[in-house]
Amino acid sequence: xxxxxxxxxxxxxxxxxxxxxxxxxxxxxxxADLERDxxxxxxxxxxxxxxxxxxxxxxxxxxxxxVVALLxxxxxxxxGINVNYRYVEGELDxxxxxxxxxxxxxxxxxxxxxxxxxxKHEKLQTVVVMPDAIDADDQSDVSSYDGVLWxxxxxxxxxxxxxxxxxxxxxxxxxxxxxxxxxKGVMWRHEDFWRTLGGGIDFYTGEPLSExxxxxxxxxxxxxxxxxxxPLMHGGAQAGLLMHLFAGHLTIMEPKFDAKRTWEIIxxxxxxxxxxxxxxxxxxxxxEYERQAATGxxxxxxxxxxISSSAAIFSPPNKERWIKAFPDAVFTDSVGASETGFQGMGxxxxxxxxxxxxxVGLGPNSVVIDEDNRVLDLATSVGKIGRLGRGGSVPVGxxxxxxxxxxxxxxxxxxRYSVPGDNARIEEGNRVTLLGRGSNCVNTGGEKxxxxxxxxxxxxxxxxYDVLVVGIPDPTYGQAVAAVVEPREGESLxxxxxxEFLRAHLSGYKLPRALTLVDQVPRNATGKAQYPRxxxxxxxxxxxxxxx
Numbered sequence: 001x002x003x004x005x006x007x008x009x010x011x012x013x014x015x016x017x018x019x020x021x022x023x024x025x026x027x028x029x030x031x032a033d034l035e036r037d038x039x040x041x042x043x044x045x046x047x048x049x050x051x052x053x054x055x056x057x058x059x060x061x062x063x064x065x066x067v068v069a070l071l072x073x074x075x076x077x078x079x080g081i082n083v084n085y086r087y088v089e090g091e092l093d094x095x096x097x098x099x100x101x102x103x104x105x106x107x108x109x110x111x112x113x114x115x116x117x118x119x120k121h122e123k124l125q126t127v128v129v130m131p132d133a134i135d136a137d138d139q140s141d142v143s144s145y146d147g148v149l150w151x152x153x154x155x156x157x158x159x160x161x162x163x164x165x166x167x168x169x170x171x172x173x174x175x176x177x178x179x180x181x182x183x184k185g186v187m188w189r190h191e192d193f194w195r196t197l198g199g200g201i202d203f204y205t206g207e208p209l210s211e212x213x214x215x216x217x218x219x220x221x222x223x224x225x226x227x228x229x230x231p232l233m234h235g236g237a238q239a240g241l242l243m244h245l246f247a248g249h250l251t252i253m254e255p256k257f258d259a260k261r262t263w264e265i266i267x268x269x270x271x272x273x274x275x276x277x278x279x280x281x282x283x284x285x286x287x288e289y290e291r292q293a294a295t296g297x298x299x300x301x302x303x304x305x306x307i308s309s310s311a312a313i314f315s316p317p318n319k320e321r322w323i324k325a326f327p328d329a330v331f332t333d334s335v336g337a338s339e340t341g342f343q344g345m346g347x348x349x350x351x352x353x354x355x356x357x358x359x360v361g362l363g364p365n366s367v368v369i370d371e372d373n374r375v376l377d378l379a380t381s382v383g384k385i386g387r388l389g390r391g392g393s394v395p396v397g398x399x400x401x402x403x404x405x406x407x408x409x410x411x412x413x414x415x416r417y418s419v420p421g422d423n424a425r426i427e428e429g430n431r432v433t434l435l436g437r438g439s440n441c442v443n444t445g446g447e448k449x450x451x452x453x454x455x456x457x458x459x460x461x462x463x464x465y466d467v468l469v470v471g472i473p474d475p476t477y478g479q480a481v482a483a484v485v486e487p488r489e490g491e492s493l494x495x496x497x498x499x500e501f502l503r504a505h506l507s508g509y510k511l512p513r514a515l516t517l518v519d520q521v522p523r524n525a526t527g528k529a530q531y532p533r534x535x536x537x538x539x540x541x542x543x544x545x546x547x548x
Contacts, residue, residue: 003191003211004166005198006074008246010035011215019223020250022067022241023269024133029064031245034071040157041072041128044148045103047157048126052077052164053171055099058233059083059106059114061255063133065150066232067241069105075163078103079173081185082233086524089116095175096121098400099185107132111140111147118145128153133255166190173399174235174338185399186235186338192393196341197239199246201393203342206364218248225303227252228275229262230527235338236311240275257281259288263299270303278312279459279466280527286321301326310334312527313452314358315459333358335434339408339420340390344432358434359427365392368426369419373412381426388432389419423450440531442471444479447509451531454512457505458483461498463491466521468534472514472542482514482538482547486521493517495548515548516541 017032050056056073058080060066073080081099084091085107096104096117103126106114111129118124129147132138142149168191175183194200200209217223226244228251230237244251252269254261262285265271276282292299307322307329314333323331335358336342344360368376368386376386394416397405410417421439424432436452443449451469458467466486474480487493495515502511522533541547 002166003168003194003200004074004170005172005190005194005242006071006077006163007166008194008198008211008214009071009074009242010161011212012218012246012248015215015218016248019218019248021245022064023250023252024062024064024255027064029067031248034064034068034245035161036159037068037154038071038075039159039161040154041068042075042163043157044128044153045072045078045126046076048103050076050078050103050126054078054103055081055101055173057081057083057096057099057101057104057106059085059104059110060130060233061085061107061133062232062237062253063107063130063255065107065130065133069128069130070232070238074172075161077164077166077170079171081173082175082235082238084175084183084233084524085110085231087113089113092117093120094182096124098182099173099175102126103128105130108138108140108142109135111142114147115141115144171396174238176235176338184401184404187396187399189393189396192395193239193341195393196390197235197243197336199243201342201364203345203363214243214246215248218246220248223247224249224273225252225269225271226250226273226275227262227266227269227271229254229257229281230275230277230311234311236277236336237275239341259284263288263292263301266304267300272303273306273308274304276307276309276314277527278309278314279318280312280523282309282314282318282322283465286318286325289325290321304329306330306332308332308334310336312523312529313456313459315456317460333360335360335388335422337418337420337422339395340388340418341393343388343390359431360434361429361431366390367417368424368432369410369412369417373410375412375417376426378426378430382428383426385423385425385435387419388422388424388434389417391415391417394418440470442469442479442481444471444474444481444509445477449481449510454481454483454502454506454510457502458485458498458512460505461493461501463487463493465489466523468521468529468531469512470531470535470538472535472538474513480513481510482516482535483512484516484518484521484534484537486518514538514542516546 013031013035021031022029058069105128107130109132127147129142130150170190172188172193173185175185228237228240335344343366344362367389369389370386423435435450440451454469465488468484471479472482499511516538522530
C-alpha cells in the first residue's frame with residue numbers, strides 16, 4: 001500500500017477513465033486524457049535524465065497542461081516546485097536557486113524572464129514550454145535556452161504506465177506564498193500530504209481513509225462539479241485539485257479570476273462548490289452578483305450549495321451579503337497553512353458571524369500552544385490566546401532551512417507539532433477565533449494587537465474597499481497601529497472619522513494612529529496579504545508627510 005499521490009490519481013483513472021476530470025475554458029479533459037498525456041511527459045522527462053527526488057519547477061497559470069505537468073512529475077517520483085507566475089527576475093532567481101530545480105515547465109509568455117534567469121542556474125538543464133492558457137498563439141522566443149515545445153516533448157513518447165514502484169515516503173514540496181518574507185519550501189511525505197490536504201482523513205470524524213476509499217467513490221454517478229478560484233501555483237488550490245481528482249469530481253479552473261465570467265461558468269456548468277480566498281474574491285463576486293440582479297436579469301446561482309473561503313479574511317459585511325443572496329447554501333471558513341494542512345472549519349450563518357475573526361471548530365490533531373510551548377487544555381482554557389498548531393501527519397521541515405524548521409516544527413512531550421505562528425483565542429465547544437499571524441502582531445505600549453481583528457472592523461466602514469493593518473515605529477508606544485486603506489471609488493476617508501467609527505467595535509489601544517490611503521492594497525494573486533509591502537507604504541507616507 002503505497003499511499004503515494006501518483007498512485008491515488010491512478011486509482012481514480014482505473015475506476016473512472018471516461019469521466020471528465022478537469023475543465024479550463026471550453027476544453028474538458030477526462031481522467032484517461034490526463035493519464036495519457038502525463039505518462040508521455042513523464043517519459044520525456046526521464047529521457048532527459050530527471051531522476052526520482054529531482055526538483056522540477058512548474059511556472060504556469062491554471063490550465064490542463066499545468067495539471068498534466070504536475071501529474072507527470074509525480075509519476076516519476078520527482079518533486080514539483082510551484083513557481084509564482086507574478087515573480088520578477090530577482091524573485092525567480094531566488095526560487096530557482098533555493099529549490100535546486102533541474103528542469104522547468106513554463107508557459108510561453110514567461111520566456112523572456114526564463115531567458116534572463118536560466119543561464120545563471122547550472123543545475124537547470126531541461127526546459128519545456130507550454131502553450132499559454134490565455135493566448136495559445138503566443139510566439140515568445142525560447143531558442144536562447146533550448147526550450148522544447150510542449151507538443152514536441154510529448155510527440156513519440158510512450159503513454160504506458162510503466163514506472164517504478166513508488167513510496168509513501170516520497171517528498172512533495174509546497175513553496176509558501178512568501179507573505180512575510182522569502183518563500184520557503186515545505187517538505188511533505190506523500191502520505192502525510194494526503195492525510196492532511198488530500199482528503200486522506202475524514203474532515204468531520206477524523207477517521208483515516210484507506211487507499212481505495214476515494215477511487216471507489218469515483219465510480220459513482222453524479223460526482224460534484226467544483227470550482228476552485230485560486231491559481232494552482234499556490235498550495236491550497238493544488239491540494240483541492242488533487243483531492244477532487246482522487247475522488248472522481250470534475251474540477252473547473254480559470255487562468256485568470258474574473259467575477260462576471262465566474263458567475264457565467266457557475267450558471268452554465270451548474271457548479272455546486274466554489275473555493276474563494278476571502279474578500280479579495282468574495283467582494284467582487286458578490287458585487288457583480290448584486291449588479292446583475294439590479295438589471296432585472298439576475299444570475300441564477302441555484303446550483304451552488306457550498307461556498308468555502310480560506311487563506312484570507314472573509315469579513316462580516318461580505319459574509320452578510322453572501323448569506324442574504326444564498327440563504328440555503330452552506331458557508332464555511334477553513335483554516336490551514338502550507339505547514340499544517342487542514343486544521344479546522346467553521347460553519348457560518350447570519351447568527352454566527354463573528355466581529356473578531358473567523359470562528360472554527362478544530363479538526364483532528366489541532367491544538368493551541370502557549371508561550372511556554374505547552375499544549376493547552378481546550379476545555380479549561382476558554383478565553384486564552386495561543387498559537388495554533390497541528391500534530392499527527394506534519395511536514396518533514398523546510399527545504400535547506402534547518403533553523404526555521406526547528407522554530408516551526410516543535411517536539412512537545414514526545415509528539416511532533418507544526419506551529420507556523422497563527423494566533424487563536426480558545427472558545428467553548430472545541431472552537432477557536434483566529435486572530436492572525438504572530439509575526440504581524442503589533443505590540444503597542446505592551447498591548448498586543450492582531451491586525452486581522454482590526455482589519456475586519458475597518459472593513460465595516462462604508463468608505464473602505466480593502467485594508468491591511470501593520471505596526472510602525474512609535475517613540476512613545478514602541479509601535480503604533482497603522483491602517484493602509486484602499487477607499488471605495490469616489491469615497492474619501494480621514495483618520496479621526498475612521499477612529500470614531502471604530503470605537504463601537506474596538507478597544508482604544510487597537511485604534512489606528514496612522515492612516516495611509518493607497519490606490520490598491522498589496523496582495524498576491526490569490527488575495528493573500530503582502531504585509532511587508534503594506535508596511536513600506538505606511539513608512540513611505542510617514543516620511544513624505546502625507547500620512548494622516
